[in-house]
Amino acid sequence: xxxxxxxxxxxxxxxxxxxxxxxxxxxxxxxxxxxxxxxxxxxxxxxxxxxxxxxxxxxxxxxxxxxxxxxxxxxxxxxxxxxxxxxxxxxxxxxxxxxxxxxxxxxxxxxxxxxxxxxxxxxx
Numbered sequence: 001x002x003x004x005x006x007x008x009x010x011x012x013x014x015x016x017x018x019x020x021x022x023x024x025x026x027x028x029x030x031x032x033x034x035x036x037x038x039x040x041x042x043x044x045x046x047x048x049x050x051x052x053x054x055x056x057x058x059x060x061x062x063x064x065x066x067x068x069x070x071x072x073x074x075x076x077x078x079x080x081x082x083x084x085x086x087x088x089x090x091x092x093x094x095x096x097x098x099x100x101x102x103x104x105x106x107x108x109x110x111x112x113x114x115x116x117x118x119x120x121x122x123x124x
Contacts, residue, residue, distance in 0.1 A: 002024075002025070002026040003025045003026055003115075004024050004114060005023045005025075005116070006020060006094065006115045006116065006117060007021050007022075007023075008020040008021050008118060009118030010119075010120070011122075011123065012086055012120075012121070014122055014124050015085060015086065016086050016122070017082070017084045017086065018083045018086065018120060019080060019081070019083070020080065020081040020083065020118060021078055021079075022036075022078060022079045022080075022081075023077060023078050024077045024078065024079070024096075024098065025077065027098060027113065029074055030053060031053050031100055032100050033050060033051070033098070033099050033100070033102065033103070034050065034051055034053075034096065034098055035047065035048075035049065035050035035051075035096070035099070035111060036048040036050070036079075036081045036094055036095070037094070037095045037108055038090075038092035038093065038095065038120075039092055039093050039117075040092040045108050046061065048068065048081070049068055049070040049081060050070065050104040050105075051104075052101075052102060052103055052104050053102060058070050059106075063089075064083075067083065067084050067085045067086075068082065068083050068084070069081070069084075079096065081094070083120070086120075088123065089122075090120060091121050091122050092120060093118065094117060094120050095114055095116075095117045096115040097111035097114050097115070098111060098113040098114075099111045099112050099113075100112065
């Protein structure tokens with residue numbers, strides 16, 4: 001049974017930082033592209049960042065480039081999202097997702113497995 005368990009969310013002031021973690025089990029983590037999505041109330045789920053397993057390339061939404069960093073530890077089967085210079089508009093539930101394609105896609109429907117999400121709230 002595949003499980004993706006997110007942690008690290010919370011309440012932070014604008015300009016602050018958080019690091020999200022997603023621990024995976026039940027899958028060959030090294031062979032999965034890992035991604036972070038987020039969903040704010042009343043909005044669609046949107047792509048944030050992803051890192052593939054093919055060549056380790058990462059990609060980011062324009063809204064988070066230069067502020068967020070995605071990285072993975074294959075030995076720990078964990079993917080991280082380092083979030084700096086947080087803004088109130090970053091407030092959302094953040095989801096971890098996995099897919100075994102060797103490339104990055106920003107489409108949520110392309111991802112096979114999902115975590116339960118972790119809440120990030122940025123106060124102004």
